[in-house]
Each structure stands twice: as structure tokens, then as C-alpha cells.
Amino acid sequence: MKYIPYFIYMVLLGIFQVILRDPTTIYSAHINMAALLVLMLALYKGELAAMWFGIAAGLLIAAPTPQLLGWTALVYGLLGLVGYQVRGKLNLESLYSKLIMMLGGLIVIEIAGLLLFGTDSFWLRLPTVALSSAIYTSLVALLYFLVKEGRVTIKKIKALF
Amino acid sequence: MTWISNLFSRYWRNVHLGVAAFLVVVLIYGDVTVNGLVSELFVRVFHYPFNTIKTAVAELTEVSQENDRLRQALVDASVKLSQLEEDRRENARLRAVLGFEPPAGYGLLPARVISVAGERVPLSAVVNRGLDDSLVVYQPVINEDGLIGRVRSISPGFAYVQLLTDPANRVASRVANSRGMGIAKAHLSGSMFLDNFPVQEEIYIGDTIITSGLGGVYPAGLIVGTVKSVDRPEEATFCEIELTPAADFYSLDELFILRPMDP
Numbered sequence: 122m123k124y125i126p127y128f129i130y131m132v133l134l135g136i137f138q139v140i141l142r143d144p145t146t147i148y149s150a151h152i153n154m155a156a157l158l159v160l161m162l163a164l165y166k167g168e169l170a171a172m173w174f175g176i177a178a179g180l181l182i183a184a185p186t187p188q189l190l191g192w193t194a195l196v197y198g199l200l201g202l203v204g205y206q207v208r209g210k211l212n213l214e215s216l217y218s219k220l221i222m223m224l225g226g227l228i229v230i231e232i233a234g235l236l237l238f239g240t241d242s243f244w245l246r247l248p249t250v251a252l253s254s255a256i257y258t259s260l261v262a263l264l265y266f267l268v269k270e271g272r273v274t275i276k277k278i279k280a281l282f
Numbered sequence: 283m284t285w286i287s288n289l290f291s292r293y294w295r296n297v298h299l300g301v302a303a304f305l306v307v308v309l310i311y312g313d314v315t316v317n318g319l320v321s322e323l324f325v326r327v328f329h330y331p332f333n334t335i336k337t338a339v340a341e342l343t344e345v346s347q348e349n350d351r352l353r354q355a356l357v358d359a360s361v362k363l364s365q366l367e368e369d370r371r372e373n374a375r376l377r378a379v380l381g382f383e384p385p386a387g388y389g390l391l392p393a394r395v396i397s398v399a400g401e402r403v404p405l406s407a408v409v410n411r412g413l414d415d416s417l418v419v420y421q422p423v424i425n426e427d428g429l430i431g432r433v434r435s436i437s438p439g440f441a442y443v444q445l446l447t448d449p450a451n452r453v454a455s456r457v458a459n460s461r462g463m464g465i466a467k468a469h470l471s472g473s474m475f476l477d478n479f480p481v482q483e484e485i486y487i488g489d490t491i492i493t494s495g496l497g498g499v500y501p502a503g504l505i506v507g508t509v510k511s512v513d514r515p516e517e518a519t520f521c522e523i524e525l526t527p528a529a530d531f532y533s534l535d536e537l538f539i540l541r542p543m544d545p
Contacts, residue, residue, distance in 0.1 A: 135328030140336050169298050176302055184324035187317040191309030198302055 127174055130158055134181055149246075150253035155182050156230040157258050159197055160223050161265070163204030164213070171201030189237055196233045200226055216266050223262045227255035375536055379426040384540060385501045391415060391539040393423075396440060403472040404531045405448040406434065411539060413438045420499050422540040428505035428528025429453065429493060430537055441539075446506070447472060447531050454497040455506050457483070458490040466491060466506045466525060474507060476523040481514050483521075491525055501540065 137154045145152050155178040163171035179197035183189045204226055213219050231251035235243060267273040309317060384390045393409035400406065411417055413436050423430045423443045431451060434444040444451050447468045455466040455476060462483030464476040476491060489509045495502025507525040514521050 131328060136332050139329055139332035169295065172298070172302060176305065180320060181324050181328050184321045184329060187314070187321035190317050190320055191306050191311070194309060195306045198306065 127170070127177075130162075130174065131177060131181060134158060134178055138182055147257065148253075149250045150257040152261055153227060153230065153234075153254055153258045155179070155197060156200060156227055157223075157262055159201045160204045160226050160262075163201050164208055164219060164222075168202060168205040171205050172198050173201075175199070175201030186238075192237050196230065196237065200230050216263075216270065216272075219266060220259060220263055224255060224259045227258050228252065231255050372535075375426075379536060379538075382426050382538070384538070385503055387543055388501060388540040389543045391417075391541055393441075393537045393539055395534045395537060398534060400445075400447070403447045403468075403470070404534070405445055407431075407443045407445060407534055407537075408440050409443055409537060409539070410440055412436050412440045416541075417441050417539060418541075422500045422504065423537050424504060424540060425529055425534070425537050427530065428507070429500065430529050430531075430534070432499060433539065443537070445531055446474070446527060446529070453500060453506055454494045455491045456494040457485050457509075458492050460484040460489070463494050463496075464491075464520075464523070468527075474525040474527050476509070476525055477520065479521045479523055481518060481521050485509060485512055485521065485523060487512060 134154055137152075142151060142154075159171060159175040159178055162174050175197035176194045179194035180190055182197075183193035204222070207213075207222055207226075211218065211222070213222055228251065231254050232247070235246055235251050264273070309320065382390070391411060393411040396408045396410055398404045398407045407430075409423075417433055417436045419433055419436060421433045423432060429446060431443050431445040431448070434442045436442075446453065446466070449468055449470055451467070453466040454463070456463040460483060462479060462485060464479035466474060466476050468474045476485075479485060487509050491506045491509065493500040493502055493504040493506060505528045507527040510524040510526045512521055512523050
């Protein structure tokens with residue numbers, strides 16, 4: 122039973138990758154939902170859960186390109202592991218420290234993605250794809266944190282209007 | 283057995299890390315077949331179902347857009363068809379009047395009906411000819427079926443035609459065969475009668491009534507209508523004769539104004 126939530130995360134990730142990724146892409150900046158979920162698990166769950174989910178998420182997003190399965194699984198698995206270690210070592214409590222960790226992790230994973238999926242015009246794609254996608258995904262993470270910590274609620278949004 | 287459990291829990295994390303590392307190494311350096319199987323598994327479970335939904339939605343959207351395009355095309359085609367149908371009807375009418383000959387000494391001025399006025403029965407019509415075309419009041423107006431009326435008033439760009447259906451418009455007429463004379467006039471009900479026709483004159487249902495040429499407005503020989511019914515009351519001087527007008531006053535379109543030709 123305890124694996125069902127992770128399977129649901131995988132299903133949601135599949136839905137996002139296949140259906141929602143393109144509509145949510147702004148120019149070349151996309152939401153890296155796999156990395157976001159792995160880092161969230163690293164922040165709120167255990168080390169092994171984050172690592173295994175990272176491996177599974179890597180396999181899911183690299184499924185259309187079988188030759189990259191291993192490398193992608195490795196990168197996302199390491200992201201889960203390192204994310205958990207950073208959380209443990211730095212004892213992240215504040216919203217901004219979590220956000221900085223997310224941003225750092227996302228930048229690393231995006232650069233790794235660039236290297237894995239194609240190094241053509243790397244320096245051009247670094248700011249236009251990697252950094253912009255990392256920032257875009259961090260904004261989504263910020264929204265999640267704000268909602269999770271109760272700083273943004275439906276009541277407060279209604280009060281604005 | 284407890285020591286095994288303790289050993290496992292102590293090294294549980296390392297076992298996981300080892301298995302994960304082994305899996306990754308197999309996927310990186312292993313046989314292509316393994317990667318293919320894993321890839322197929324993930325594609326089948328996490329990609330294919332949603333891809334099917336995405337494709338279905340895209341097709342549905344495309345069908346919807348195609349439906350809108352076809353609907354628009356249908357409306358366009360319908361409008362064009364209506365236009366063509368109208369052109370065909372106009373063509374048929376014009377063909378019918380092509381061989382139409384005016385009475386001797388008169389010329390034909392084609393005119394198009396702009397509007398028709400009247401409550402239950404059309405009593406007058408506006409045509410697109412006027413002072414600019416040198417029209418004169420009381421000039422007869424006809425179409426290919428017969429007499430329509432006369433020009434009643436004229437403006438620079440258009441003229442009012444008083445139709446035969448107007449009770450104020452009386453036409454000196456005669457029976458084409460027997461030459462007996464009377465006055466054709468309409469009632470407000472829309473029916474047309476031949477008045478002042480003596481009972482001793484010959485007239486039969488179906489006889490053609492034409493203008494007599496008396497009165498100076500209408501030239502002789504224009505078809506007014508046909509006899510619909512004849513009643514000869516006892517001790518009466520005149521017959522009661524109902525006519526069927528030659529022209530259909532409910533569907534007037536192209537008309538001709540008769541203008542005397544210069545001698």
C-alpha cells in the first residue's frame with residue numbers, strides 16, 4: 122500500500138510528460154516536473170524513496186530514447202540522493218533555503234539534460250533552455266511551498282478581490 | 283535469524299544503493315535488448331495511454347474545426363445556390379419577354395419593380411424609371427402576360443405605377459371575339475369585373491378581354507384578362523362578368539412602359 126502514492130506520482134508525471142508539457146512550455150522554458158517531484162520527495166520523504174523515485178522518473182522520461190535510459194536514471198537517482206543529503210546537512214527550514222536548493226538542483230539537472238540529450242549549441246541552450254526552465258520550475262515550486270505552508274490560501278486570494 | 287535481520291537493517295541502505303547502482307550500470311553498459319524491454323514497459327504503462335487520449339482529443343478538436351469549416355462552406359454554397367436560382371428565374375423571365383412585341387406605334391422601355399404597395403392586394407408599384415427617362419403620366423405599363431396599369435406620377439429616378447387592381451383604375455375593354463365592349467375594373471377584394479357589358483352581347487367563359495383603345499390611355503389590343511364567370515340577371519341591362527387578370531400582380535418583376543414612337 123505504501124507504494125501506491127509513488128505509482129500515482131509516476132502516473133501524474135506520465136500525464137504531464139505526454140499531455141501537459143507542451144501546453145505549459147513558454148518559448149523554450151519548460152517545467153521539469155520529474156526533477157520537481159524528485160526534489161520534493163528528497164525534501165519531505167526519505168533518502169531511498171527519493172533515489173528510487175528519481176531512477177523511475179528518469180526511466181519514464183527517457184523511455185522514448187532507450188540508449189539514454191541508464192544515464193537519465195543515474196542523473197535523476199543522484200538528484201534524489203544528493204537532494205536528501207543537502208536537506209539533512211543544511212537542515213533546510215526556511216522557504217527561501219528550500220527554494221535555493223530547488224533552484225540549484227534544477228539548474229544541475231537541466232545542464233545534465235542538455236549534455237545527455239544533445240550538446241549542439243550548448244552555450245546557446247544553457248541560458249535559453251536550462252536556466253529559464255530551472256527558474257520556471259522554481260516558480261512552480263515556490264507556488265507549491267506557499268500553498269503548502271498556508272501563505273497562499275483560497276480565502277486570501279478571495280480577499281484580494 | 284535475528285542476526286540476519288539486524289545485518290540487513292544495518293546495511294539496508296547500502297543494499298539499496300548497490301541494487302540501484304547495478305541497475306544503472308546494466309542500463310548504461312548492458313545489452314540493448316534490456317534497454318529496449320525497459321523502455322517498452324515504461325512507454326506502454328506511462329506514455330501510450332495518455333498519448334492515446336492526447337491523440338483522440340487532437341482528432342476531436344480537428345474534427346470540430348473541420349465541422350465549423352464545412353458549416354461555413356455550406357452556408358456559402360447555400361447563398362451562392364440561392365443567387366444562382368434567382369439568376370435562373372430572372373433568365374427564364376427575360377427569355378420569355380425576349381420575343382415580346384409592343385403594339386404598333388409604341389416602343390418598349392424596360393423597367394424593374396422596386397417596391398409594391400397595397401394592403402391585401404397590390405395597388406401600386408414603384409419602378410426604376412422616371413423623369414430622367416422622359417416618362418409621361420398615364421403611359422401604359424405591361425409585361426409579357428398583359429396589361430399591368432399606367433404611370434401615375436413621376437420623380438427624377440422612379441415612377442409610381444397605378445396597377446389594374448386599383449379600383450380607381452378603369453380600363454375600356456372589349457371581348458376579343460365578339461367585340462362587345464365594357465369597362466374592366468377591380469374591387470378592393472382583388473376580384474376584377476367587366477362592367478357595363480350589355481346582356482344581349484355574346485360573351486362566354488374563357489373569352490379573352492382586351493383593351494378597346496377608347497379613352498386615349500391604353501392602346502387597343504392589350505390583354506386584360508379572361509372571362510371567369512358570366513351572370514345574366516333577368517330584367518337587367520348589363521351582365522355581371524368576373525375576370526381573371528392576365529398578369530399576376532403578386533409577382534411583378536420586369537415591366538415594360540409603352541411609349542409612343544415618334545412618327
